[in-house]
Amino acid sequence: MAAVTSVSFSAIAQSSNDRKAFASSIRSFASNFDTFRFRSSFSCHYTGVRASNSTSRMVIHCMSTATDVPTVSETKFNFLKAYNKPIPSIYNTVLQELIVQQHLMRYKRTYRYDPVFALGFVTVYDQLMEGYPSDEDRDAIFQAYINALKEDPEQYRIDAKRLEEWARSQTATSLVDFSSREGEVEGTLKDIAERAGNGSFSYSRFFAIGLFRLLELSNATEPTILEKVCFALLPCNY
Numbered sequence: 001m002a003a004v005t006s007v008s009f010s011a012i013a014q015s016s017n018d019r020k021a022f023a024s025s026i027r028s029f030a031s032n033f034d035t036f037r038f039r040s041s042f043s044c045h046y047t048g049v050r051a052s053n054s055t056s057r058m059v060i061h062c063m064s065t066a067t068d069v070p071t072v073s074e075t076k077f078n079f080l081k082a083y084n085k086p087i088p089s090i091y092n093t094v095l096q097e098l099i100v101q102q103h104l105m106r107y108k109r110t111y112r113y114d115p116v117f118a119l120g121f122v123t124v125y126d127q128l129m130e131g132y133p134s135d136e137d138r139d140a141i142f143q144a145y146i147n148a149l150k151e152d153p154e155q156y157r158i159d160a161k162r163l164e165e166w167a168r169s170q171t172a173t174s175l176v177d178f179s180s181r182e183g184e185v186e187g188t189l190k191d192i193a194e195r196a197g198n199g200s201f202s203y204s205r206f207f208a209i210g211l212f213r214l215l216e217l218s219n220a221t222e223p224t225i226l227e228k229v230c231f232a233l234l235p236c237n238y
Helices: 019-031 072-082 089-106 115-128 135-148 153-168 172-176 184-197 205-217 223-233
Strands: none
Touching: 072 089, 072 135, 089 115, 089 135, 115 153, 115 184, 115 205, 135 153, 153 184, 153 205, 172 223, 184 223, 205 223
């Protein structure tokens, strides 16, 4: 897997309610795009997604209800039960932190699954587990992790692959102009822009990582392109 464009997320606002802070951090990213470093300090918030009936939009809705919310310890137990082999501490420490944070995000009342979010998580996971002694075990850990959160690991992989394949066929111009074109991924991005416009979208760090992955694969690494894409996706934040 190609290395992800180096990104520091320390500049991202900690509160998912502070959209203006996110816009400011994006501008900071744009002015320093080539100097960022991808860090293994993973912290994330939920991504809110409004339901859509459009069959052309690649948006999968996974919402928890107040009656079926497990505890953090239950989610961790389900993960360890599904994958009961020892995991080297250099990997396990970060995995345990990730699953706790993602559990809290997953079971927020307003949580919705988002393909860009999925790409961000898959990117983080694959970089974290790069060099793991066994490819088979690495895949089994991924399956156990996502299943413990009561989501579909295959859907994560399918959506991440689809977005990556789409991004490789894009240019900086076509990426910025996604709203004027039709297609499955374009529909997903339009859905995000629509939610941002009416105030029902909330970013997460996994979403931010997924967005940067799209930019990297499109060879759209100019700081001005980053800001234009963010403006097209999140116009209410500017």
